[in-house]
Amino acid sequence: NAGVTQTPKFQVLKTGQSMTLQCAQDMNHEYMSWYRQDPGMGLRLIHYSVGAGITDQGEVPNGYNVSRSTTEDFPLRLLSAAPSQTSVYFCASSYLREEEKLFFGSGTQLSVL
Amino acid sequence: DAKTTQPTSMDCAEGRAANLPCNHSTISGNEYVYWYRQIHSQGPQYIIHGLKNNETNEMASLIITEDRKSSTLILPHATLRDTAVYYCISEGETGANNLFFGTGTRLTVIP
Numbered sequence: 001n002a003g004v005t006q007t008p009k010f011q012v013l014k015t016g017q018s019m020t021l022q023c024a025q026d027m028n029h030e031y032m033s034w035y036r037q038d039p040g041m042g043l044r045l046i047h048y049s050v051g052a053g054i055t056d057q058g059e060v061p062n063g064y065n066v067s068r069s070t071t072e073d074f075p076l077r078l079l080s081a082a083p084s085q086t087s088v089y090f091c092a093s094s095y096l097r098e099e100e101k102l103f104f105g106s107g108t109q110l111s112v113l
Numbered sequence: 114d115a116k117t118t119q120p121t122s123m124d125c126a127e128g129r130a131a132n133l134p135c136n137h138s139t140i141s142g143n144e145y146v147y148w149y150r151q152i153h154s155q156g157p158q159y160i161i162h163g164l165k166n167n168e169t170n171e172m173a174s175l176i177i178t179e180d181r182k183s184s185t186l187i188l189p190h191a192t193l194r195d196t197a198v199y200y201c202i203s204e205g206e207t208g209a210n211n212l213f214f215g216t217g218t219r220l221t222v223i224p
């Protein structure tokens with residue numbers, strides 16, 4: 001049981017480049033989400049999904065796109081990377097119930113030069 | 114969504130109980146309180162959650178005041194591996210499983 005798997009672990013981009021951060025879970029969780037964490041700060045919600053075909057914006061969605069074509073995968077796309085997107089990105093998943101704990105991936109450290 | 118307030122940092126001697134406080138005075142009656150921790154650069158790890166009653170699991174105990182305006186996470190016998198940032202979180206207004214993390218309490222366990 002792998003849990004929540006994020007790839008890559010590290011990535012360096014130039015301003016304007018695009019890339020996709022991958023997130024996969026093998027627990028059949030309905031809910032998946034993306035957070036970013038900047039130095040000295042807590043996690044901020046970017047986008048989330050409550051099931052295949054359903055996505056919605058979180059607190060800081062600008063500059064990011066998501067899609068949920070399968071239950072297992074929830075990729076995060078940066079269409080034109082900016083230095084302000086330098087951060088650590090965490091993917092999380094859980095069952096969609098009244099009270100449920102989130103399982104987090106190990107994170108992707110992204111630097112945009 | 115209810116906001117939480119936590120001390121920025123705390124120290125605890127190894128082997129002693131660590132008591133981490135959290136204020137959530139605006140929490141509504143059906144909002145749970147969750148505790149997570151983040152060790153160094155790892156992804157956050159769920160610890161415990163509660164609504165009204167005190168809760169205990171293999172990791173910690175959660176004491177919620179009767180008026181639900183505050184809670185305390187208790188690590189009964191802190192070890193060096195418990196050094197981490199601890200987040201007290203209430204549910205977000207957007208529902209689903211969205212949780213809003215603050216800056217948490219940095220707990221340092223001292224040998």
